[in-house]
Amino acid sequence: MTSRREFLRATAVLSSVPLSVSAGVAIEVPLTLSAVVIDNRYAAARVFGTRAQRAGITQRAIQGDITDLWLADLHPQWQSKPAAIAGLTARPALFCLEQLAWDYRMRVSYHAEHRAQPDGTMVHTVHVPLRGLSAVELVAAGAAWPGYAAGAISRLSATRSACGPSAACMEGSVGDDEVTLHSWVIAA
Amino acid sequence: MKLPQGVAQADFDNATAKWKVAVGAEWVFTSDEDVTLYRDAYSPFFGEEEERMASAAVAPSTTEEVQAVVRIANEHGIPLYPISTGRNLGYGGSAPVLTGSVVLDLKRMNRVLEVSESNAFALVEPGVSYFDLHKHIEDRGLKVWIDCPDPGWGSVIGNALDGGAGWTAWPFRDHFGAHCGMEVVLPNGDLVRTGMGAIPNSKSWQHNKWGYGPWVDGLFRQSNMGVVTKMGFWLMPRPQAYISGTARVYRHKDIIPLIEILSLLENEQVVNGSTSVGNPIVGGFGPGADPDVQALLRRPGGATPEALEAIAVARQIPYWTCTIPTYGPEKVVRAKMDYAKEKFAEIAGSTFVETDLLRMPLSAAQLEKAHKVDFGVPNLATFSIGSRTTFNPNPTSGHLWFSPIVPRSGEAIIEFQRFYAEHLQEITAGENLGFLGPITLTNWERSLVLMIMFPISRDKVQNRKIRDAFRRWVKLAGDRGWGEYRTAPSFMDDVAETYSFNNGALRRLHETIKDAVDPKGILSAGRYGIWPRHLRKPRA
Numbered sequence: 001m002t003s004r005r006e007f008l009r010a011t012a013v014l015s016s017v018p019l020s021v022s023a024g025v026a027i028e029v030p031l032t033l034s035a036v037v038i039d040n041r042y043a044a045a046r047v048f049g050t051r052a053q054r055a056g057i058t059q060r061a062i063q064g065d066i067t068d069l070w071l072a073d074l075h076p077q078w079q080s081k082p083a084a085i086a087g088l089t090a091r092p093a094l095f096c097l098e099q100l101a102w103d104y105r106m107r108v109s110y111h112a113e114h115r116a117q118p119d120g121t122m123v124h125t126v127h128v129p130l131r132g133l134s135a136v137e138l139v140a141a142g143a144a145w146p147g148y149a150a151g152a153i154s155r156l157s158a159t160r161s162a163c164g165p166s167a168a169c170m171e172g173s174v175g176d177d178e179v180t181l182h183s184w185v186i187a188a
Numbered sequence: 189m190k191l192p193q194g195v196a197q198a199d200f201d202n203a204t205a206k207w208k209v210a211v212g213a214e215w216v217f218t219s220d221e222d223v224t225l226y227r228d229a230y231s232p233f234f235g236e237e238e239e240r241m242a243s244a245a246v247a248p249s250t251t252e253e254v255q256a257v258v259r260i261a262n263e264h265g266i267p268l269y270p271i272s273t274g275r276n277l278g279y280g281g282s283a284p285v286l287t288g289s290v291v292l293d294l295k296r297m298n299r300v301l302e303v304s305e306s307n308a309f310a311l312v313e314p315g316v317s318y319f320d321l322h323k324h325i326e327d328r329g330l331k332v333w334i335d336c337p338d339p340g341w342g343s344v345i346g347n348a349l350d351g352g353a354g355w356t357a358w359p360f361r362d363h364f365g366a367h368c369g370m371e372v373v374l375p376n377g378d379l380v381r382t383g384m385g386a387i388p389n390s391k392s393w394q395h396n397k398w399g400y401g402p403w404v405d406g407l408f409r410q411s412n413m414g415v416v417t418k419m420g421f422w423l424m425p426r427p428q429a430y431i432s433g434t435a436r437v438y439r440h441k442d443i444i445p446l447i448e449i450l451s452l453l454e455n456e457q458v459v460n461g462s463t464s465v466g467n468p469i470v471g472g473f474g475p476g477a478d479p480d481v482q483a484l485l486r487r488p489g490g491a492t493p494e495a496l497e498a499i500a501v502a503r504q505i506p507y508w509t510c511t512i513p514t515y516g517p518e519k520v521v522r523a524k525m526d527y528a529k530e531k532f533a534e535i536a537g538s539t540f541v542e543t544d545l546l547r548m549p550l551s552a553a554q555l556e557k558a559h560k561v562d563f564g565v566p567n568l569a570t571f572s573i574g575s576r577t578t579f580n581p582n583p584t585s586g587h588l589w590f591s592p593i594v595p596r597s598g599e600a601i602i603e604f605q606r607f608y609a610e611h612l613q614e615i616t617a618g619e620n621l622g623f624l625g626p627i628t629l630t631n632w633e634r635s636l637v638l639m640i641m642f643p644i645s646r647d648k649v650q651n652r653k654i655r656d657a658f659r660r661w662v663k664l665a666g667d668r669g670w671g672e673y674r675t676a677p678s679f680m681d682d683v684a685e686t687y688s689f690n691n692g693a694l695r696r697l698h699e700t701i702k703d704a705v706d707p708k709g710i711l712s713a714g715r716y717g718i719w720p721r722h723l724r725k726p727r728a
Binding site: 063064065066067070071075090092093095096099100102103105107 | 222225229273275295319323340341567568569571572
């Protein structure tokens with residue numbers, strides 16, 4: 001036996017995969033991304049955020065917990081006008097944001113999982129596809145996958161910058177993040 | 189989406205058309221794309237034929253609209269399933285018990301109607317989340333606290349009606365116990381206010397719980413007798429100070445005097461915070477646990493208390509701990525902690541560690557380090573702690589809680605531990621199904637909850653094993669007189685079966701009341717094992 005608080009910490013790892021696993025329609029139309037959410041504890045997420053920022057998308061950083069992001073930014077914004085967001089975070093953040101987005105009839109419209117292997121390679125699993133961002137393409141991007149993913153997602157957005165999908169924009173290799181990260185888009 | 193059982197498409201379509209007139213077409217959801225948003229993220233049947241799914245959803249914004257929706261449902265025999273915010277994920281979330289029910293989504297009813305600082309109460313609608321109420325109070329600088337569970341996104345009313353609890357002082361953390369007065373739409377569309385609210389123009393609706401005559405509020409807790417559209421709650425005045433202490437004992441049987449002293453302190457109203465009992469000798473879930481202890485635990489049959497105790501005493505690792513947070517005026521809580529220390533010192537060999545006293549309001553820096561819900565601050569931090577890591581390579585997709593009520597004694601804890609160890613092999617067939625626990629919850633005064641967590645994944649074979657195991661634990665615990673105090677929709681019938689005194693007299697009473705207030709059985713069929721007549725299974 002252990003204390004209730006320790007128990008809750010341990011069971012907090014057991015959060016849900018998004019229900020978007022069952023959806024499979026790739027995003028077809030441009031949409032306006034109001035922000036990119038990154039968990040800045042992870043190097044890959046920081047690279048992702050930087051790339052998206054260069055494409056003109058506002059970056060919002062969390063450290064696992066989305067509470068402040070929700071209360072200060074997203075909730076006030078979505079109450080007046082729900083707007084699409086994208087991100088590279090750990091799974092719990094995506095789970096929470098997906099649940100909250102459902103209240104505004106928004107849902108996960110792209111989702112991929114990025115898992116580091118013990119030998120340093122990455123396994124990318126696309127649960128909800130995005131045109132131009134397949135698992136094959138992510139593997140091909142190698143260590144630059146976060147920038148590549150951010151670039152592909154940024155191209156969805158009406159707020160694109162002049163930095164197109166060239167190798168020059170896919171900068172940054174990532175550090176040794178143990179945590180499996182999730183890239184995603186939430187939109188109406 | 190599946191039609192409700194026994195409902196013809198024509199009736200369903202007629203009802204839908206009328207709902208669109210009553211609430212506005214944009215608030216009636218019938219497309220698969222919209223209705224899928226009401227799936228239970230933690231369903232142990234996720235993706236299987238038996239997964240409970242809604243057929244549609246209707247989202248009214250006023251009590252009058254709720255009445256209209258309910259009347260239409262009654263007219264056409266359409267089962268409804270009210271949800272507040274639908275975020276009580278460990279206990280069912282937003283999916284109905286009866287597949288095909290139409291979700292009555294009350295999220296749009298999200299007004300904080302009144303908060304009184306001087307009388308320390310709030311009156312809210314069902315769509316008000318803990319976040320919403322906290323913001324309302326903070327924006328106005330009111331010196332009252334809410335009490336909230338770990339995730340702050342849930343509904344204040346919904347959590348209370350589900351029998352939920354929080355983290356601050358008693359009686360506020362008993363969410364249903366802290367309520368005062370309700371407004372309810374009955375299944376026939378009639379509108380009732382309970383307690384002093386039954387007197388027109390009453391100004392004491394949130395001042396006196398009982399009113400006059402039979403107290404009916406309990407009919408709407410964990411049930412399906414009405415749709416609660418307003419509810420009052422007594423709030424805790426912001427305390428001047430908070431202090432906590434932890435008693436540590438080193439012998440297995442010290443749990444007996446430990447719980448006795450804890451109970452005395454609570455019953456004397458010396459300690460009012462959400463206490464906790466820990467078992468540090470077992471080492472928790474993470475790396476860094478004592479390797480000798482881990483080796484003992486891995487033995488067939490696990491570790492004996494005697495073997496663990498030898499390590500606990502030799503290395504001064506506490507066998508048990510008891511943490512006693514307390515809120516109140518500074519002078520008072522300091523005196524209370526001194527008294528509590530004296531009482532725990534009666535256990536030979538025990539030690540006691542006291543925290544620093546904290547004065548309210550906390551600074552931003554203090555709050556950043558604190559477990560925020562202990563101070564009435566809602567948040568979602570509980571979800572952010574874990575992810576797939578090398579330590580946790582296979583995170584799952586949700587969980588179920590088995591939470592039986594156990595008598596308030598150290599002997600009962602020991603008995604439950606033995607019960608768990610005795611049956612684990614049989615229930616799991618020797619397989620590691622990922623159970624966590626049992627842990628002792630002392631946050632409900634006068635009783636204990638011994639909680640076991642069951643992981644849910646997207647693996648259907650694994651989920652079936654988990655469901656079977658859960659049902660087996662419910663039955664075995666019920667045979668010992670330990671009943672679950674709340675549960676997910678998939679197990680509501682199983683748990684209801686354990687409350688079987690006098691051949692199910694309590695269920696018969698529930699059904700008699702149900703048949704009287706909801707003869708067509710349109711409201712939350714099956715919730716907490718209460719089925720309408722036309723859907724009841726024959727019993728011996």
